[in-house]
Amino acid sequence: MRCHKIVILTCFACLLMAGCGAKKQSALEKPVKKEKLESDEIKRDKALLHFIEGASLDAKGLYADAILEYQKALQAEPNAAIYYAISRDYAIRGDFESAIEEAKKAILMEPKSIKYRENLANIYLSASRVSSAIQVYEEIVEMDSSNENAWIMLANLYQITDPYKALEIYNKILETDDTQLDILFQCAQIYFSLGKLQEAEAKIKRMLELDPDNRMLQKNLIAIYIKGAKFDDAESLLRTIVERDSSDYDAIATLADVYLDQKKFQNAMHLYEYLLSKGVSNPEFKLRIGIGILGLAEKDSTLIEKAKVIFEDLKEQMENDWRPYWYLGAIAFNQHKYSDASLYFRKVINMESQNPDGWWYYAYTIFQQDKYDSVLQIIKTPQSLFEKDFRFYFLEGLALTRIEKQQEAVHPLEKAYELNPKDINVIGTLALTLDGLHKYDRSDSLYEEALRIDTNSAIILNNYSYSLAERGVQLEYALRMSEKTITAEPDNAAYLDTYGWILFKMGKFYESAQYIEKAIETGNATSVVYEHMGDVYFKIGYKEKAMQFWKKSLDMDPKNTLLKLKIDIEKSNE
Template sequence: MFRNYTTITLLLFLLSCSAQSLQVDVSPTLSEEKPTEEEKESKTVENSEVIQLFMDGLMFMEQGDYSRAIIEFQDAIELGSSSAEIYYSISECYWMIQKYDKSISYGLLAIDHDKDSKDYSMSLGKKYIALNELNLALDIFERVADKHKDNADVLFIIGDLKSELNDIDGALIYYQQAYNKDNSLILSLEVAAELALRSNHRDSELILKKLLLADPSNPKYLQLFVESLSDSNNLNDIEELLKNEAIKSNPFVNNLYNQLGYEYLVNGVIDKSIEYFEKSLSINDNDRFALYYLSNVYRDLKEYDKSISIAEKQITLYPQEKDGYINKIISLLTVEDFEKAVEVLLESLKIFPNDFDINYFLGIAHYSLENFIDSETYYEKALKIDNQSTTAMHGLAMVYDKNKKWNKSDQLYIDLIADNTNDAQAYNNYAYSLVERNKDIDYALTLAQKAIELSPNTSAYLDTIGWIYFKLGDFEKAKEFIAESIVYDDSSAVVLEHYGDVLIALDNRDEALVFYKKALELDRDSSSLSEKISSYENE
């Protein structure tokens, strides 16, 4: 995601023991009493000796003779020097010869002799880090931060330490404070964003937004911000970002448009969804995400020509991907252009021969064209690809019924019900299959009653139980259920024909003819309807 950062060790140091170029006070602490002339002369000699010892110590340090350097520095202390720099230098020498306890002790003495020095504290803190004493290091750096509140580097280090100690909230606070103190330290926000994403932190979006605003033209930052957006985000706030000219010119901005389009789609704000998907395509007319969802949106709006046109564009651009094919196929099936659907499906089958969706939709399309043998072939293949698919099992059971393979259809319905005792469709279809065969009518009634219990307002289920009562000779109950079925859906020629048959049984020929004719308007190829109308009109 970001560059690889080893947060503490690479950021803080390669520790070196070279002496810092600081103003050095190597003189012993002066007495509060005014010295005599003899004391002045004596101290001048001592000061001169201390300075020489310190300079010799530095020379031995540079030569890598740390043990000898330590001796020189300690002799300077014995002569009365209380210089913090000498204690610091001894600490560095002990560190280089790996006597870490003594190094730490002298580091603490250096701080005791100059409590205001940031450098001595920073050095000791780094040593604690190297020794993996992170809590001690944190204590040191927090004290430095209290005295040097505007030091962004110290705040960054504290963020790293808190991250290593798994104080995620604390780490994120300090990383952001570091950036607030020094806006050039974008690295601090990058590390914060990486940590927030890795820990799935509640403030991930806010931190990534801050990172994006720090460098609005950075495509990676915009991409990460888009990917962090949750379903609960405030879409108005995101739209505000788009007023930023740098973000609008970001090469990744079309993905922000896509995200807005998708979120508005999920929230049912269709006009806004279309607006942002089309904005995305105005920047990148090959964007597969925008093409896919815009085709879906137009299909939901029943603008099938637009949906199909966009799907065709996606197929042209991405012929080896199935999304465009699926969108076009679903639209064709929805408008009942089954022959064209089969044509597109067979074309896509050459590319995706073992794809479940393609084979399943071929089963549907052939069933709708009453090509039941072909439908069976593709439903069987789909179920072989995904043997857990209940939709494929339902489709195959129906086509087995049409092909009079009732042992197979019955077994599928039994399996479906055994797998899910709340599968109302399985109860209903099994019942309808039995009644159409005039087989086990009482059992069919039991199945139909269960379907109604599970889904009492489904038109097809009401028709099934009404038709069973018709077969049982209970015409009044048959009329009651099928009439209710028509209330919920009057677009089925089969249901309207059933109602006509019930009315004939109840000796209501004129009303029956009305429903037969309505049914014939929906299914003009039905020979049974034509024969019934002709027969009853001529009586």
């Protein structure tokens, strides 16, 4: 029976095929279309499943696994949204190059999508490629000029690279709506940073029209007034704030600072004392008060100790803050207590090793204690930290000259000059050092260069004229330069001696004696001045007096072997 059924089904199939023979072509076409549709639908479903799985992995923070799922989704069906998702995950993982590549593919598939372009711009920003982000936002506003958010973002980016362009965009937005506080504030900040205080003031005032009781805006306006030295305006607004709120210690401290700028010292001191009487515990306020009182100490030196007490308290309160030590160091430095100052500045650099001024004052206070070898050891560290800071090479050169290593001093002094060719102290010290090494062409050139920068620099005029006198050249020119120094500082022993010595070299011995005697009368004469006085007396025939001054000079400088030889020769001729 079963065999019969198989035979019947086979015969039926043959008949079915035969019956359909005339429609064979169309019967074959329909299954192909249906299969393609079914295949596309399967791919879409497959892509969707992988995409959903990728999104699920994203939610768990498994970004690498999510990328693999998204890539499987792409294999099933390429789609802009998938490229977008992959780019975001690469960006999160810090692989910005891959993120940029995938973001660009999303844009290539949907070039009109603002969202995908914003994504690319954000990735550029994460990769610190601001100029590329700007370019993308330029494309966005070109596609949609009414997109205010894009314009604002573009202006924000231009604040970094082209603040004037940022202002142009912000002001264009404000032309249609000047009530946008954020944009007004951004404009004010940019104008302030560019030093355009009038424009910054106008923007803040417009904001205050919209929000007249905003204390932060009032204080921003005060900052602009102070920056522009409009102290009366600053005082007026501060007084208004303080009258309304006597507990605003920041405003009171700022008003005291303004009084200080106006030289209303009693008013300033009254407010500082008021703040202290209120037991202000905030260390930042106490620091401001200390700085303010220290500023007043220029007029009243008795206030120095008061400021010092505040900073001593603050170094306990702010134990990890270098600033109290800085001001204590400054006080000790100005009192010529260099040992104490060096300890304070050492604390500064221990807490803030990237503070070049801290390093400078630390090294310089060691220099002032005549510890030149220590200076040469210390100075290497700030030289490596601040390679472009000329001061540390200058101080090295000075220290080397003090230990009679003039030849070695030339290199660091040349380096300091290279870094800051306009600094009179550097030029003068390098010129003096080369002068001592008899490299007169270069030293004279440097002296002339220094005088082009400051024609009235007394120390340059003195050193240059003395050098010419020692060599016995250009004595008239030397005398004119030296005359300027004694006119400016008539009681300066060194300058009086130089003028007298030039006259000596010109053979005007009696006139020379008058000026060298004046140098000695100041009470600040060096051993060289006494030797010169002896030379003058010797020339005019007063040999006993000459010997007295030479011996006095030798007592002051026992290492002067040439003078000792001069005395011995004169003794042998008696």
